[in-house]
Amino acid sequence: METFAARGYNNASLAEIADRAGLTQAGVLHYFRSKALLLAGVLELRDRTDIELQGxxxxxxxxxxxxLVDTAxxxxxREGIVRMYAVLSAESVTEDHPAQEYFRDRxxxxxxxxxEALTEACERGEVxxxxxxxxxxxxxxxxxxGLQVQWLLSPDSVDMAASTERVISALLADFGAGPLPGPLPGPPDEAPASDTE
Amino acid sequence: METFAARGYNNASLAEIADRAGLTQAGVLHYFRSKALLLAGVLELRDRTDIELQGxxxxxxxxxxxxLVDTAxxxxxREGIVRMYAVLSAESVTEDHPAQEYFRDRxxxxxxxxxEALTEACERGEVxxxxxxxxxxxxxxxxxxGLQVQWLLSPDSVDMAASTERVISALLADFGAGPLPGPLPGPPDEAPASDTE
DNA sequence: GTCTATATTTGGATAGAC
DNA sequence: GTCTATCCAAATATAGAC
Structure with missing residues (x-):
């Protein structure tokens, strides 16, 4: 994960990944038959670890x-995870990228x-x-x-939570619902929560 | 541009670029001493071509x-340009990427x-x-x-202009200004205009 | 289960001919 | 100004020993 985050998929080398994992490049390929399968394994692992928004x-x-605002x-x-998703999701739009289907589905x-959430949030016959x-x-x-990319480049210029909250609550107001109740200062730290990006 | 858009910077090869340009790989390096300088040249060219929002x-x-909505x-x-910026901007957050400074400045x-535009748009002592x-x-x-990445993956699921317009006008309303006047159905086709992404 | 060795390919860059 | 030839480094993947 760290290597894919720091270098993207194409520029990441199995050798570096093997180093960090404490074995040789051939050792890595013993468990994952190819680099693409390794990437698939990493993405799948994250999906299982972060129970995310399933269930x-x-x-x-x-x-x-x-x-969503809490997640932001x-x-x-969690710069590492943010960087990995930001880099890989955009890289996935290149030709024949192994994570294309993954991100399309995601x-x-x-x-x-x-x-669904927006619809429920502003209950009305038809929103x-x-x-x-x-x-x-x-x-x-x-x-x-989009905020993630800006934030990765200039962390001090971007407040991901504040910008996210502002957009969501503006959209809700626009739809006729009240602004996001129990707004920004949400629980500064939640329990074993999970996440979105 | 097409090659960088289709493959990103790292995965693009000088050989392919040379092919498309009708010369050999060595020929390309005659004009651009390195791959990184070639990328710089491409980005600079776009900035000069698209007079963009300067002046x-x-x-x-x-x-x-x-x-901005018109641009969306x-x-x-212009899938090519969209793809190039989407891919390169996200790739630029990886370690030692040659376009990092470019995108930070951008x-x-x-x-x-x-x-500035938002401030002027809702004139009030302090917005x-x-x-x-x-x-x-x-x-x-x-x-x-963000819309660009989604759109590149699933064009039919994303209306970049509509989503952009909705956010901008919701934010303006939230700030106390009226909604974006002369809204969506802007000039369906403008003259030799320029752009943002 | 992990390693060494190696095959194979490909990439960026340089030198020098024409 | 463009090409051929070549160098060198790096990468993925495979074969087979231990």
Whole structure:
């Protein structure tokens, strides 16, 4: 993970990864038949470690949106993971990248979670046209991703949680719901929580 | 540009670039002493070609924000450039990447342009705390960037212009200004305009 | 289960001919 | 100004010993 985060997939070498893991390059290939399979293993591991937003007991509606802001705040303490996702997600749009399907699926999943949350958050017969909600959901995901790149380049110029919160609450207000209740100063530190990026 | 867009910097080879340009790899290195200098040349060329948002006659305030939405719309017709910026900007956060300074400066410049525009857009003694405006500006830039990655992976799931417009106008409303006047259906096609990404 | 050795490919860069 | 030839380094992957 650290190597992929620091160098991206293409520029990462099995030799460096092997070094950090305390074995040789051939040793790594004994467990993962190829570099691409190793990447798949890393991504899969993260998905299992971060129980993320799966399961039926995940937060819904407003609680979910607040959870996104909390995630942005927690991410400021986890540069490694942020860097890995920022680098790999963008790199995945290049030709024949081994993580392309992974990120396509990931975004599709996130998209429907956020659409659902936005819809529940501003209960009303029809919140607005469905399309509008999808546009807003894409925007929410996009802000979080885009902020990460800016933050990685200039940490002092970016407050990921504040910017995320501002967009979400502005969108909600625009939809006719009240602003994000129980807003920014959320629990400064939560228990064994999980995350999104 | 096409090669860097399709493969990123690290994975792009001088051989492929030379092929497309109709000369040999050694020929390319005759004009650009190294791969990193070639990348610098490409980025510099784009900056000079797209007069972008420089000069004193650039749009200001609301007009500038509307210009951003227009740019998002135009970008949907320029996959190559979008891909190049999306890939390179994220790749630039990796260790020792030759475009790191370029993108740091680029974001700093964009940031101050958007801060200025937001401030002018909602004329009021103090719009709100300065910090809030900076957070909003970062968010605007972030949405545009983040949407590009999603769009490159799944064009049919993302409407870059619509999502961008929604965020900007929601933020403005939140600041107390009216919603983006002369909103979405901007000039479907403008003259020799320029762009942002 | 881990290593050494090596095959194979590819990349960036240099030297020098034409 | 462009090419050929070549160097050197690095990378992925495989074969086979211990």
């Amino acid at each position: 039926p007991e995940r937060p819904r509606g407003l609680a979910f949106l607040r959870h 705040r927690r991410n400021a303490e 975004y599709a999943g996130l998209r429907s979670l956020v659409v 607005r046209e469905d399309l509008d909600v999808r546009d807003a959901a894409n925007a929410v995901i996009a802000v979080m991703d | 004193p006659e650039r749009p200001r305030g609301l007009a500038f924000l509307r210009h 719309r135009r970008n949907a017709e 974001y700093a410049g964009l940031r101050s342009l958007v801060v 709100r705390e300065d910090l809030d405006v900076r957070d909003a500006a970062n968010a605007v830039i972030a949405v545009m960037d």
